[in-house]
Amino acid sequence: MKPRIAFFDMASCEGCQLALLDCEDIFLDLLELVDIVEFREALSETSPRIDIAFIEGSIHREMDADRLRGIRARSRLLVALGACACNGNVQARSNLYSPAGNLGAVYGPGDRDRVQTDPEWWPLWAHTRVRPLRELVRVDYELRGCPMVKEEFLHLLKRLLLGSLPHTAAHAVCVECKQQGNECVFERGETCMGQITWAGCHAICISHGYRCDGCRGLLPDANLAAHRALMRARGLSEETIEDRYRLFCSHEIDRGRP
Amino acid sequence: MDAFLASKRQFLDWLRHTAADTETFFPQPLGEASFQFARVRPDSPLRLEDWDSGTPREAFRASANPVPPGKLLSPPGETLFRFRRDPDGRLEFFPVLDDAPRIIAGIRPCDLHAIHLLDGIQSAGVPDPHYLSRRGHTTLIAHDCLQPCDEHCFCDAVGALRQRQGADLFLTPMEDGLLVEVLSEKGAALVEGAGFSPCGDREARLAWAEGQRARPFGRPLPASPEAIAGILAGSGASPVWREHSERCFSCGTCNLVCPTCYCFDVSDDIDLAAPAEGRRCRTWDGCMLPDFAQVAGGHDFRPGTAARQHHRVARKFQYLPRQMATGSHCVGCGRCGHQCTVDIDIYDIVKDLVERAGP
Numbered sequence: 001m002k003p004r005i006a007f008f009d010m011a012s013c014e015g016c017q018l019a020l021l022d023c024e025d026i027f028l029d030l031l032e033l034v035d036i037v038e039f040r041e042a043l044s045e046t047s048p049r050i051d052i053a054f055i056e057g058s059i060h061r062e063m064d065a066d067r068l069r070g071i072r073a074r075s076r077l078l079v080a081l082g083a084c085a086c087n088g089n090v091q092a093r094s095n096l097y098s099p100a101g102n103l104g105a106v107y108g109p110g111d112r113d114r115v116q117t118d119p120e121w122w123p124l125w126a127h128t129r130v131r132p133l134r135e136l137v138r139v140d141y142e143l144r145g146c147p148m149v150k151e152e153f154l155h156l157l158k159r160l161l162l163g164s165l166p167h168t169a170a171h172a173v174c175v176e177c178k179q180q181g182n183e184c185v186f187e188r189g190e191t192c193m194g195q196i197t198w199a200g201c202h203a204i205c206i207s208h209g210y211r212c213d214g215c216r217g218l219l220p221d222a223n224l225a226a227h228r229a230l231m232r233a234r235g236l237s238e239e240t241i242e243d244r245y246r247l248f249c250s251h252e253i254d255r256g257r258p
Numbered sequence: 259m260d261a262f263l264a265s266k267r268q269f270l271d272w273l274r275h276t277a278a279d280t281e282t283f284f285p286q287p288l289g290e291a292s293f294q295f296a297r298v299r300p301d302s303p304l305r306l307e308d309w310d311s312g313t314p315r316e317a318f319r320a321s322a323n324p325v326p327p328g329k330l331l332s333p334p335g336e337t338l339f340r341f342r343r344d345p346d347g348r349l350e351f352f353p354v355l356d357d358a359p360r361i362i363a364g365i366r367p368c369d370l371h372a373i374h375l376l377d378g379i380q381s382a383g384v385p386d387p388h389y390l391s392r393r394g395h396t397t398l399i400a401h402d403c404l405q406p407c408d409e410h411c412f413c414d415a416v417g418a419l420r421q422r423q424g425a426d427l428f429l430t431p432m433e434d435g436l437l438v439e440v441l442s443e444k445g446a447a448l449v450e451g452a453g454f455s456p457c458g459d460r461e462a463r464l465a466w467a468e469g470q471r472a473r474p475f476g477r478p479l480p481a482s483p484e485a486i487a488g489i490l491a492g493s494g495a496s497p498v499w500r501e502h503s504e505r506c507f508s509c510g511t512c513n514l515v516c517p518t519c520y521c522f523d524v525s526d527d528i529d530l531a532a533p534a535e536g537r538r539c540r541t542w543d544g545c546m547l548p549d550f551a552q553v554a555g556g557h558d559f560r561p562g563t564a565a566r567q568h569h570r571v572a573r574k575f576q577y578l579p580r581q582m583a584t585g586s587h588c589v590g591c592g593r594c595g596h597q598c599t600v601d602i603d604i605y606d607i608v609k610d611l612v613e614r615a616g617p
Binding site: 154157167174186187 | 289290291294322325334335504505506507509510511514515523525527528531541542547549597
């Protein structure tokens with residue numbers, strides 16, 4: 001029997017699932033090897049047992065946490081798909097503010113007050129923090145990035161089909177930048193988060209003339225003190241530095257990781 | 259062997275002409291302030307100006323070249339062999355060797371020295387057929403440096419400046435063009451029919467060039483490479499390692515841009531359409547990367563950046579020179595110091611060690 005795989009989305013833009021559909025060149029080969037049993041973007045069926053669950057998005061509300069625990073309970077392996085599921089992504093910045101304050105900033109004072117007084121609306125603010133999956137359930141593998149990298153998804157899937165997990169070295173983006181033969185971003189007088197960010201993206205942003213903003217998350221031993229000192233030495237204000245770190249890595253900064 | 263004279267224009271025209279038949283690489287601008295050994299195309303911007311005196315910023319500098327020319331012999335990722343499991347379960351293996359002819363031109367002595375050292379390493383013990391196949395099919399055109407590239411250079415202090423061995427053609431800048439010396443049969447075959455003028459006064463011209471060479475050449479070190487090896491042997495407990503690695507990111511840049519680093523990691527990749535087939539691949543690795551010395555069970559032989567920094571420097575100045583009976587395996591190109599975003603420079607580390615070791 002072919003392995004049953006399923007895709008789920010929590011709080012996210014569904015861009016990772018879109019990136020997955022971009023694997024159209026190998027999709028038919030893939031369907032020879034696996035059965036896709038749940039995939040809201042493509043199917044309406046559900047399945048009581050799943051071999052590999054891919055979950056996109058971060059967890060905000062208790063009802064989402066319960067849904068996640070339910071998926072974990074019926075899945076043999078659980079993979080966090082993309083930056084939201086792995087490290088909370090940009091929405092984790094909202095953890096700095098009260099839920100009602102956030103709601104007011106986006107929808108105005110009327111909705112801010114109603115969400116606190118109308119029981120029908122309570123689920124909308126009944127969360128205290130944006131959380132990545134690993135804070136709630138055991139995660140077997142994390143496919144980082146905003147969005148996830150399709151080659152990495154395929155590599156993982158091949159390994160899982162062979163009965164193993166891929167080894168992911170804790171390399172900085174600089175490793176792949178050198179492999180790509182790029183000029184270092186600092187050489188052109190700009191700053192970059194490549195030294196403290198998980199590799200795996202083939203330095204795609206730098207290869208296209210931009211810098212690394214850290215969407216794949218901070219490395220476990222990221223030398224943040226040295227990086228902060230370097231950003232200061234390059235003339236960035238404390239506020240700008242904080243913004244740069246918090247764009248994608250807010251949750252990791254708050255968790256004191258590294 | 260023969261020697262010729264050519265004008266710079268004549269040489270570059272000949273190189274473009276040769277590049278039409280054989281894949282040819284020459285240093286070309288990369289981004290805003292860097293260089294890459296890129297394919298020579300009919301419209302490639304090839305420059306020789308820096309071979310004269312002075313070092314204008316736009317001239318090729320080894321330290322500003324993140325991927326040294328020798329890495330063309332060991333690309334960042336390559337297939338070592340393909341494999342297939344037949345229906346009876348037997349595995350078959352198919353070797354993959356790159357035997358495409360290539361020319362690498364515009365090589366400075368430091369990088370030529372690095373290739374010469376790698377030739378020794380890749381031939382010793384279990385020879386590396388992938389490196390040796392590319393190397394055997396590659397022609398090297400190197401040139402002398404009469405001025406250091408920039409403030410990062412210390413090639414003379416580690417004995418790399420006078421390197422000629424390994425080159426097929428060796429060029430020396432002259433007042434009236436270039437002296438083209440043929441150093442191998444491969445070089446002789448390549449330059450045949452180039453139309454360069456025979457040179458009858460090679461020795462006098464080499465003496466003239468020597469007289470033009472900057473003195474001192476690049477940054478000096480306060481001890482010889484041999485003395486440095488001795489100092490390193492007793493330096494394990496030195497505070498230098500911690501001091502020079504507190505700001506290290508473990509990003510591996512110093513390894514990956516080093517012309518004598520050659521470490522790699524190996525992995526298998528299977529074909530999704532035919533899961534019984536696949537290939538074994540290798541990719542660049544480096545001893546400053548955090549999990550380089552980690553083994554099964556999670557033990558790490560070199561935990562922390564200080565231990566890894568010690569290992570990196572000892573590899574260049576102590577372990578490999580003794581194992582291979584050569585001089586320093588640091589060629590003084592200045593890449594690791596220049597490319598490091600927090601300016602950790604192997605030159606500073608070694609100088610610091612020597613000075614603290616006392617007379």
